[in-house]
Amino acid sequence: MEQVGCMPYPKLNTLANGFASFGDRKAMFNAHITHLDLSNIREAYNSYIKFTDENPTTSQSYLAFDLYGTEKFCSVPTDSTAFYPRKPFYNVVIVQRWLNEKDDKIVYDWAKKIQNIISNDEEKSLYVNFVDMSDDIGYNENRIKSTWGDNLEKLKELKGKYDPNVFFRKGAIIWP
Structure with missing residues (x-):
């Protein structure tokens, strides 16, 4: 190519x-x-x-x-x-x-x-587009922190408010 x-x-x-x-x-x-x-x-x-x-x-x-x-x-x-x-x-x-x-x-x-x-x-x-393809697929708090950095806690708060059952769970999954 x-x-x-x-x-x-x-x-x-x-x-x-x-x-x-x-x-x-x-x-x-x-x-x-x-x-x-x-x-x-x-x-x-x-x-x-x-x-x-x-x-x-x-x-x-x-x-x-x-x-x-x-x-x-x-x-x-x-x-x-x-x-x-x-x-x-x-x-x-x-x-x-x-x-x-x-x-x-x-x-x-x-x-x-x-x-x-x-x-x-x-x-x-890590760049969010590749997180679900890095290492093992599954929840890894360190990987998620590397992706979202200091924004993770705010994103967890928003996830808990708008998607508490984690319906959207592809890629860099954030659990509330």
Whole structure:
């Protein structure tokens, strides 16, 4: 996939459309980076080459570096909306595609390795779109805190008021 270069945000949002095809297994992780560390990127690239060479059914996996300006969303106070990570960072999406259920753990372990190689966000904050795909699926207070930060207590209060039975429980589930 040759998609290197600047592009309008609406086009960027279409790049993952092919990911929605049927027939194989898919997962996505993410990592936050505050700067491009070329040695980490090289290490991740070498790991990718080795991994896909050793596991040919994973060859459609890829890393997507979302390098966009953060000035606007950083200008909004962290307590004014639920979105917590209002700091300069870039999101790296670790997209995994493979064919066989028997390879689930191998693919998962590789993605966690890439996540650890690339991430240079000392706070280890998570982007809400990927929380239900990180680690094990289930409630994890530390993961939820990493996602919502100081906003979590207010969100729990709102959840208790508007959704006390947790009807909406996909992704970064907040329990009242």
